[in-house]
Structures are given as C-alpha cells and as structure tokens.
Amino acid sequence: MKNKTKMRETGCPVAYGLDTFGDRWSFLILRDMMIRDKKTYGELLEMEEEIATNVLADRLKQLEAADIISKVRDPENRRSYIYSMTAKGYDLAPILTEIMVWSGEYDQRPFALRNVPDLIKKDRKGFLAKISGG
Amino acid sequence: MKNKTKMRETGCPVAYGLDTFGDRWSFLILRDMMIRDKKTYGELLEMEEEIATNVLADRLKQLEAADIISKVRDPENRRSYIYSMTAKGYDLAPILTEIMVWSGEYDQRPFALRNVPDLIKKDRKGFLAKISGG
Helix, strand or coil: CCHHHCCCCCCCHHHHHHHHHCCCCHHHHHHHHHCCCCCCHHHHHCCCCCCCHHHHHHHHHHHHHCCCEEEEEECCEEEEEEEEECHHHHCCHHHHHHHHHHHHHHCCCCCCCCHHHHHHHHCHHHHHHHHCCC | CCHHHCCCCCCCHHHHHHHHHCCCCHHHHHHHHHCCCCCCHHHHHCCCCCCCHHHHHHHHHHHHHCCCEEEEEECCEEEEEEEEECHHHHCCHHHHHHHHHHHHHHCCCCCCCCHHHHHHHHCHHHHHHHHCCC
16 A cells, blocks of 8 residues: 555544545545446546546545445446445535535635535535435 | 645535645644644644644645635744634534544544544534634
C-alpha cells in the first residue's frame, strides 16, 4: 500500500473518515454513484472533473476494500462490472449533503452550480432519502 | 499553486468542498482547532497524527486563503500568531460531525476512539453548538 493511502492509527474518527473516503477523487466517485446513479467504469470515467483512468481504477479498488462499494459482473457484458453502494457507503449521504450545503453557501464563483444545494435547502430529508438508496 | 491543490472549475459543490478543505491534513487541523481549541502553530504541530511542519505551514496558508481560518499576531509573542476559525470555518462543523458519526459507526479497529461519536449520539445539537464557536 502506498504511503499516501496508509491509514492513520490514532483512533480518531476524523482521521479514519478522511483516510477511508476523504480523498480528492473518492468522494467525487461516490457523488456520481449516489446522485447521478452511475454504475459502470465507463460511466464513472466520464466525470466532468476528468478523472484519470488509473486514478479511477485505484480509487474503486480502495472503496471496494473499505466495503463502501461492491461490484458484480455485468450479466450483459461479462468483461465489465456493475458497481453499487453498500449500506456503509450509503451512510456517507449525510456527509455528502453537508458538503453541498456548505459549498452552496460559500462558493461565490460565477459558475458555481446551485441547483442541488437549493434542493437540499427546500427538502433535506427528501434529498437524503433519495441519495441513501431509498 | 501546485497542481494538486488547484481548484476544479466544474461548479459542482462537492468538488468545491473537497478542493477547499478535503485534504487528508486540512480537516485534522480544523478538528484540532474546533474540538481541541488549539490556537498556535506550536499547538497544532503536536498533532498525534504527526503532521510535518512544512505540511502544516502549507495547509494553514491554504485555509487562510480560503477564509476558513484567520490569524493575528500573538500580543504576548510578536513573532508568532494566534489562529482562529472564521464563520465560514465554523460552518464546517456539521461536516466534521457527520464524519465522526459515520466513523463511530464503522471504524471497528480495536483502538478506535468512541468518546466523541458517543457524545454526538447523545446530544448532537449541543455538540454542534459547542464546536461551532458557541
């Protein structure tokens, strides 16, 4: 395991969370799975933030090892996989939601997207239920 | 600015949040400021996760540039600074809280600390108020 992905062993829950999913790319993969319902490697690779294919492969492996996502063979294409969130993964929905609330409040750049933060403001419970696999 | 800290410009609130504070070290600095009330470079450097001095200096600069923390000269020692959270920084408290709730649920390692997650379970509102500078 590379040093940068090594888990810190202080027992702190913040460190555990950051070491498990708090990577600049991992959470964007989870965003695409939870909010955009992406399920395949090809779909995830089309991220507008332009994730590199080796980074995507690496982070999917890490997320699977952490039991945040799981994969099964695609019955329609045996060479590829269908990825889905586990219960442990769906339980990240409140964190994802709070990140969007905060950014909706503070991202003042003119191109900042406001639709999801606005949606959460109107109906946080409904939004949470929707992205939690409900 | 180094490539790894470059802000992604897709407008997505998740990307904005991760680019602003979602670094493996930044959030631990904020944890120590919000939960442990640390205020100086020396106090922050004593982090049990063993942050390197150049990483700490770099992340403090980034957090200050993002208006998440601010600093003033220490009146008792003009060569050093007192760091404090801004309102924008304190508004990260719900994210910090949700990370701890999730990790409290899923970190099964024997040395995982449970006191703060347990505290949040008992009184989430009180905990949030406390770490939000209340």
